[in-house]
Amino acid sequence: MMMYLVFIVLIFFGTYLWVNTAKRFNRTWNRFNTIIYQNQKLSKVAGSICLIIAFICLKSIHGLWSSVIITLNCLIIALMVVIIFTPLFQDKK
Known part of the structure; x- marks a missing residue:
């Protein structure tokens, strides 16, 4: 059962790293998404892993x-x- 949970979390996180290219996010997600946006190649590699x-x-x-x-x-x-x-x-600006 725990393996399925790990599988689901990794699938969603990996997909999120692959798809995320947005610049403007609200404050709770801002740092994390800024890092992803600035390092797109690294986020693609991390998503693939x-x-x-x-x-x-x-x-x-x-x-x-x-x-x-x-x-x-x-x-x-x-x-x-x-x-x-x-x-x-995303921020509504």
Whole structure:
């Protein structure tokens, strides 16, 4: 059960690092997102590492092909969630 939680957190965090390119965020997210925005290549690498670790966590539970299918489905869901909810944290300027 804990492996699934780690998998879900890593999928969403990795997707967030890949997708996030916004400059203006509210104060609670400002420092974190400024670091990501200034280091886009580094955030892509970190996002990729998170996604690879998430896949390895899932592969230790399931077989290879079922892990690939589950990971792709979760990536699509995470991508939709990140794209929908990221503008909610932006400043309205």
